[in-house]
Amino acid sequence: MSSPPAIEVRDVWFSYGEAPVLEGADFQIGPREMVCIVGPNGGGKTTLVKLILGLLRPDAGRVRVFGQPPQRARLRIGYMPQYIRHDLQFPMTVMELVLMGRLGAPGLRGFLGWHNDADRRAARRALEQVEMASRANHAYASLSGGQRQRVLIARALACEPDLLLLDEPTANVDMMGEGRLRDILREMNERMAIVTVTHDLGFVSNLVKRVVCVNRRVAVHPTEHVSGEVIHELYDDHVRWVDHKEHQH
Numbered sequence: 001m002s003s004p005p006a007i008e009v010r011d012v013w014f015s016y017g018e019a020p021v022l023e024g025a026d027f028q029i030g031p032r033e034m035v036c037i038v039g040p041n042g043g044g045k046t047t048l049v050k051l052i053l054g055l056l057r058p059d060a061g062r063v064r065v066f067g068q069p070p071q072r073a074r075l076r077i078g079y080m081p082q083y084i085r086h087d088l089q090f091p092m093t094v095m096e097l098v099l100m101g102r103l104g105a106p107g108l109r110g111f112l113g114w115h116n117d118a119d120r121r122a123a124r125r126a127l128e129q130v131e132m133a134s135r136a137n138h139a140y141a142s143l144s145g146g147q148r149q150r151v152l153i154a155r156a157l158a159c160e161p162d163l164l165l166l167d168e169p170t171a172n173v174d175m176m177g178e179g180r181l182r183d184i185l186r187e188m189n190e191r192m193a194i195v196t197v198t199h200d201l202g203f204v205s206n207l208v209k210r211v212v213c214v215n216r217r218v219a220v221h222p223t224e225h226v227s228g229e230v231i232h233e234l235y236d237d238h239v240r241w242v243d244h245k246e247h248q249h
Helices: 046-053 094-102 108-112 119-131 143-158 174-188 199-208 228-235
Strands: 009-016 018-028 034-038 059-067 079-082 161-169 193-197 210-214 217-222
Touching: 009 046, 018 034, 018 059, 034 046, 034 174, 034 199, 046 079, 046 161, 046 193, 079 143, 094 143, 094 217, 108 119, 119 143, 119 174, 143 161, 143 174, 174 193, 210 228
Parallel strands: 018 217, 034 193, 034 210, 079 161, 161 193
Antiparallel strands: 009 018, 009 059, 210 217
8 A cells, every 4th residue: 555645735725814825736745755845935835834734724625744634744744944033042952952843742741841761862863864963962052054954954853754844944054064954855855755945946956856836826847847937937037047966076
């Protein structure tokens, strides 16, 4: 029996009051697939993510995550939002931040954040996956922007998800860090589905085989078919596509 898709969106419509945001969105993402969601600000990307997370319910159509309503599949989703506000003056270690990813497990312990040895082992594995285990006891505030991004991804990984959803993972990451992040995501994709939301089209072109283009309507394109014309239609403007192909020396 084949595994259900990681994400299934079927004829989904959603509006905020009188303002339509998504119209007839229809696509699915496989259980070991990596895709990118792209589109202009206000085009519906954030709304689509909230529907996948079960934070919103569609006006029409349906959303399923591993064959279940999103609310029932939340423990299988690791999520890194675009904007995370931490007071850098607050004395928090890297490990303490990653352990937040264990919150929400069933029972009183998961609700109150009473971490046990299993939680700490999971957090340590998550840090190892993003190559930050050596900084576990360092202050989060002492890290560079790129290192903080990797720690936040580790927090999303700490729940040991089957689906990783990352909103703007390359924010505050320099070119060298971006290359390493790309390698890390490829490695993790062997074990889980990954969805990234990004404006970095060069990052997209090297990482995924399909792109979910969102601007009220949703269209899914193979990456090699995302031409200047497609981007112009999506953003209603001239956006330069830079394809940073990796070269063999």
